[in-house]
Amino acid sequence: MKRINLLTFIIIVVLFFHQYVFAFEWPLKRVVITATFGESRGDHFHNGIDLGGGEQKIFPIADGEVIFEYSDGFYSSLPIGLGNFIVLQHQGDVRSVYCHLKDGSINPGKKKFSREQSIGLVGDSGHSWGKHLHLSIIDLETNAFLNPLSLLPPVEDRQAPIIKNVYIKTGDKLEKIENRMEIKKDTITMVAEIYDLREDVSFVWKLAPYSITLYRNGVEKYRLVFDSISKHKGRLTLSNSRVGFDSVYVGDWKYNLGTIKLLTGENHFLIVARDFKGNEVTRDVFIFLRK
Amino acid sequence: MRKKRFRFFIFCLLLAFLYILFFSFPLGREVILKPVWYRVFSMEDLSSRVSESSGGESGVFPVKLASYFGYIGDTGRVLFLGRRDFYTTMSEKYFINYSKVSENFFIRRRDGNLESGFKAFGYPFFMGSDDRLFVVKTDLTGVSEIDFTGDVKWERNYSSIITSMAVKDGYEAVGVLNGKVQLLDRKGRVLFDFRDQESKIPVVTGVALSSDGKYLACISGLEPQELLIFARGMGGEEKSLYSLYERRKLDSDFRREVFIKFSRDDRFLFFEGKAKLNVFDMDTGNLAGVPYAGEVDGVGYSLTDKCFVVIGGSDGKGNLLKLVYPLGMVKLVEILPEKFSFLRVRGNKIFIGFGNQLLRVDLERL
Numbered sequence: 001m002k003r004i005n006l007l008t009f010i011i012i013v014v015l016f017f018h019q020y021v022f023a024f025e026w027p028l029k030r031v032v033i034t035a036t037f038g039e040s041r042g043d044h045f046h047n048g049i050d051l052g053g054g055e056q057k058i059f060p061i062a063d064g065e066v067i068f069e070y071s072d073g074f075y076s077s078l079p080i081g082l083g084n085f086i087v088l089q090h091q092g093d094v095r096s097v098y099c100h101l102k103d104g105s106i107n108p109g110k111k112k113f114s115r116e117q118s119i120g121l122v123g124d125s126g127h128s129w130g131k132h133l134h135l136s137i138i139d140l141e142t143n144a145f146l147n148p149l150s151l152l153p154p155v156e157d158r159q160a161p162i163i164k165n166v167y168i169k170t171g172d173k174l175e176k177i178e179n180r181m182e183i184k185k186d187t188i189t190m191v192a193e194i195y196d197l198r199e200d201v202s203f204v205w206k207l208a209p210y211s212i213t214l215y216r217n218g219v220e221k222y223r224l225v226f227d228s229i230s231k232h233k234g235r236l237t238l239s240n241s242r243v244g245f246d247s248v249y250v251g252d253w254k255y256n257l258g259t260i261k262l263l264t265g266e267n268h269f270l271i272v273a274r275d276f277k278g279n280e281v282t283r284d285v286f287i288f289l290r291k
Numbered sequence: 292m293r294k295k296r297f298r299f300f301i302f303c304l305l306l307a308f309l310y311i312l313f314f315s316f317p318l319g320r321e322v323i324l325k326p327v328w329y330r331v332f333s334m335e336d337l338s339s340r341v342s343e344s345s346g347g348e349s350g351v352f353p354v355k356l357a358s359y360f361g362y363i364g365d366t367g368r369v370l371f372l373g374r375r376d377f378y379t380t381m382s383e384k385y386f387i388n389y390s391k392v393s394e395n396f397f398i399r400r401r402d403g404n405l406e407s408g409f410k411a412f413g414y415p416f417f418m419g420s421d422d423r424l425f426v427v428k429t430d431l432t433g434v435s436e437i438d439f440t441g442d443v444k445w446e447r448n449y450s451s452i453i454t455s456m457a458v459k460d461g462y463e464a465v466g467v468l469n470g471k472v473q474l475l476d477r478k479g480r481v482l483f484d485f486r487d488q489e490s491k492i493p494v495v496t497g498v499a500l501s502s503d504g505k506y507l508a509c510i511s512g513l514e515p516q517e518l519l520i521f522a523r524g525m526g527g528e529e530k531s532l533y534s535l536y537e538r539r540k541l542d543s544d545f546r547r548e549v550f551i552k553f554s555r556d557d558r559f560l561f562f563e564g565k566a567k568l569n570v571f572d573m574d575t576g577n578l579a580g581v582p583y584a585g586e587v588d589g590v591g592y593s594l595t596d597k598c599f600v601v602i603g604g605s606d607g608k609g610n611l612l613k614l615v616y617p618l619g620m621v622k623l624v625e626i627l628p629e630k631f632s633f634l635r636v637r638g639n640k641i642f643i644g645f646g647n648q649l650l651r652v653d654l655e656r657l
Contacts, residue, residue, distance in 0.1 A: 042394070042412030044448075047430055066546050067494050067513060068454060068468055075550050077455050077498075079378045079414035081429025087452070087468060089492060095468070097452065111546065127391055127414075127429035136430075140493075143450045143469060231450040236432065 024061035024090075024151050025115060027098065027135060028053060028122070031155055032200060034132055036276070037147040038226030038238065039208040040249045045229050045236060046208075047145040048097070048136030055131055057118040061096050061152065064088030064113055071106045072125065082134070083126025086119055093140035100128045144230035144239055149210070149276040160279035161196040161209040163271055169250060182288045183262075190214065190257040191250045192283075196275045206253055207275075214257045215270040222258040224248060262289040322614065324625065324641065324652040328367040332359045332647045336372045351401065353381035356632050356644045360386065362401040365640065367651060371403045382417035389415075398424075398439055409441025419458030427453065434465065436479065445479025455498045455509075455548050462504035466495030472509045472519075474500075474533065483521065483533040487511045497549035501557040506573070507533060508560055510549045516541045518562065518571070539578065541565075554592040554599065561590045561599070568601050570615075581615050591636025593654065600641055602634045612643065614654070 028051050035050035068087040070080050084101040102123030113119060124131045137146045167174040169189040177190075192214075195206040214222040228239040235244040250256050257271070269285040336359075350365035360379045361372035373379075377391035385398050385406060396415050398406040413426040415437070427434050431453045435446035447465070455466035461477040470493025474483040487493055490512020497510040507521045522536035543549075543565040551562035553573075560571040567580035568587045581601055592599045601613045612625040633644025639654040 041430070044412070044428055044430070044433065047432060065492070067492055068452075068496070069547050071547075074547050076548050077418075077457065078427050078431070078453065079380070079416055080431070081414055081427070082431055082452075108547075111544075129392060134430075138451060138468075140469060145450060229450065231448060234448065236448045236450060 023092075024096075024137075024148075024153075025059070026152055026155075027051070027058050027061055027096075027119075028056055028133060030054075030056060033149075033155065033207065034198070034205070036196070036207045036210075036226070037145075037149060038229070038248075040245070040252060044245050045238070045248075047229055047236075048099075048134050049148050051122075051133045051135060052131070053122070055102065055122050058098055058101065058120055058122060058133055059118055060088050060090075060098075060113045060115060061135075061137070061148075062090045063115055064090045064096065066111050066113070067095070069106060069108065071108055072103045074108075081127035083128060084120070084123065085126075088113060088119075095138040095140060097134075097136040097138065099134035099136075100125050100132060102131075139228075142228075142230060142239075144228045147210075147227050147276070150227055154277065157199065157275060157277040157279060159197060159199055159275075160281040161194055161273040161275050163273055163281055163283040164193040164195070164253075166271065166283060166285050167191040167193070167254070169256070174250070174254070177285055177287070179284065180286045180288070182290055184290055186262050186264075186289055187259060188262060188287070189259045190269070191254050192257055192271055192273075193254045194271075194273045195253045208253075209273045210276040211272075211274045212255055212257065213272045215272070216260065217263070217268050218270075221260055224255060224257075262287060264289050264291050321657045323655050323657060324614075325655045327640075327651040327653055329650045330363075330367055330369075330648065332356060332361075332369075332372060332649070336369060337374060350637070351383075352635055352637075352642070353383065353386065353401070354633055354635075354642070354644060354649060355379060355381065356647050356649065359647055360388065363642075363649065365651075367649075371401055373403070378414060378416075380416040382422045385417065385422055387415055387417075396441075407439045409437065409439070411437065411441055418456065419463075420460065423458060425456075425458075427456075434463075447473075447475065447479050447481075454495055457498045457500045457552070459500040459502050460504055462500055464498040464500050464507050464509070466498040466509055468494055470494055470512065472498060472507070472511065474504075474507050474521075483507065485519075485521065485533075487517070487519065490515060490517065494546075496545050496547065497551040497562065499551040499553055499560065499562070501553045501573075502555065503557070506536065506553070506557065506560075508551060508553070508562075510541070510543075510545065510551060510562060513544065513546065516543050516545065518569075520560070520571075537571075537576070539571075541569075550587050550590070552590065556592070559592070559599070563587050570599075581613060583613075589631065589634035591634050591641065593636050593639060593641075595638045598654075600634065600636050602631050602643070 030053040032053040034052040039046040067089045071084045082099040085099040087097050089095050102121040105120035122131050122133045135148050137148050139146050166177045169191045196209050198205040211225045225240040229236050230239045232242050237244045267287045271283045274280045351362050354363050360375050362370040376388045379388045384401050387396050397408045400406050411426045413428045415426050425436050433448040436444040449467050451467050451469040454468050457464045463475040465473045471486045472495050476482050492513040495509050495511050499508045505523045509519050511517050511519050518539040520537035521533040523533050549563045553560050562569050567582050570579045589602045598616045631645050635642040641652050643650045
């Protein structure tokens with residue numbers, strides 16, 4: 001009996017503090033992540049996450065107030081790639097953006113939504129290949145897009161990302177590096193092909209990792225963290241490293257790990273890639289600079 | 292008693308005479324909308340293509356109807372007609388018609404012939420005069436100006452969402468979700484940057500530019516929502532050439548993009564209000580409202596007749612067309628049978644599109 005009471009107490013405490021640990025909830029009942037934060041979108045970073053799972057009701061990530069919306073038929077001075085979308089303002093100067101909603105599923109004029117009230121339905125309006133919800137979170141305080149996976153309750157992910165290939169970049173040419181390599185030039189630009197995989201499908205569906213770190217002889221040389229995107233010197237950059245899209249992406253899933261001046265003799269590089277859950281993969285690369 | 296009655300009669304007569312003498316005004320000639328031509332576009336018209344050189348068509352203008360787009364002459368002659376895809380952007384001379392997931396775009400001349408093609412990760416659109424071509428990122432976080440081969444002339448990014456844009460004579464105004472409004476020059480350089488601190492919730496829901504770029508207007512914020520007008524050359528500081536010219540608290544509470552634009556002569560600023568179209572007189576500072584039950588879909592201004600045509604409304608009675616003179620005097624109200632889709636006013640000619648139909652009516656006085 002005492003054990004049951006203790007368990008009940010723990011559950012109540014967890015439920016009570018849950019809202020403080022995770023201020024936000026998932027906007028869908030069935031969560032299927034189909035694209036992650038920071039992925040390449042041709043010439044810019046993906047500034048949110050995509051959630052699949054078919055047509056279903058969308059709920060706000062927290063109680064919020066509508067501050068802007070677009071629905072098919074509304075006046076617009078621009079072509080709208082976000083499709084039917086709605087922006088909510090939450091406590092703490094945080095805004096959430098829900099995009100590609102089904103035509104006619106937004107209730108125009110409704111100004112406030114509680115966590116339990118549906119905003120609309122998942123659709124494929126705007127620049128979309130299929131039904132999905134694009135969710136972005138904007139921090140008005142820092143004027144940055146935040147990675148929703150850092151703010152929403154954790155989801156199951158057992159598989160670490162994959163480091164498929166490592167390259168040396170010379171001009172536009174990529175030369176694959178085997179684990180051991182001897183070269184004569186003392187400065188190289190290293191590129192790594194890295195991706196995470198969806199676990200709920202049997203075919204290959206790539207997702208971006210959460211972070212990539214490059215070490216040389218145990219010293220960190222370069223680090224990319226897809227945690228937030230903000231403006232720096234007129235460009236949208238990863239807030240942590242202040243690097244823009246063109247400096248990060250060399251091609252699809254190929255990340256620029258920086259230009260490094262090699263030491264004479266052995267250079268031991270370690271590439272570490274993590275997903276948002278903390279699953280980690282490493283790759284050792286040895287490059288010998290011969291003088 | 293009879294004398295008293297006679298005096299009273301004389302007094303009334305005098306009063307009537309004085310009233311007529313001092314307070315009467317001549318009644319203006321009655322204004323009518325005279326139908327000139329009417330066209331219903333259908334699948335058969337899709338092949339319509341007229342050579343401009345042989346036709347000598349005058350006053351050709353771009354038209355977007357429910358499922359068609361094209362270039363039509365003043366006489367109703369069709370120069371080109373096509374079926375609208377996801378988005379169709381048109382200038383006076385060129386158009387791009389594209390699907391929602393396009394990366395390759397084709398610019399066509401108004402006779403339908405190919406001008407050039409380019410690749411872009413975003414949606415292209417013509418805005419302003421001189422066939423200026425822009426690309427907005429599909430996530431609405433950036434805008435660039437490109438040439439007809441797709442080369443980027445300039446680019447500007449925002450760590451928020453662009454809510455509205457206006458382009459006039461080498462100036463671009465951008466309204467942003469974070470409450471910022473920016474004025475850019477022809478090369479995309481920031482001329483003026485403003486972020487409102489007055490409203491509880493910062494957001495810009497509409498921007499407009501006067502034809503010479505002297506005035507920048509925007510609808511800003513929630514609780515309260517305000518009209519802000521900035522003017523060039525008002526501020527003394529060297530760095531800020533633009534400064535606040537007018538600030539008006541509004542009774543509206545729009546949480547979507549708002550229709551706002553200057554009249555062609557920059558005399559009036561039209562913008563949506565709460566169940567009305569607001570008309571701000573830039574010369575006098577007067578703000579008048581034209582009542583509307585629903586949304587305002589379009590406004591055209593006749594320079595020759597010094598009146599404007601408002602169209603919109605969704606009060607269940609069909610779409611309304613109102614002919615309004617400055618100071619909010621409504622002269623004429625017509626109810627259109629179908630959903631409004633197009634309005635263009637040139638001189639006394641008014642072109643109205645509803646459904647797949649286009650109608651020309653001329654403003655005439657009896």
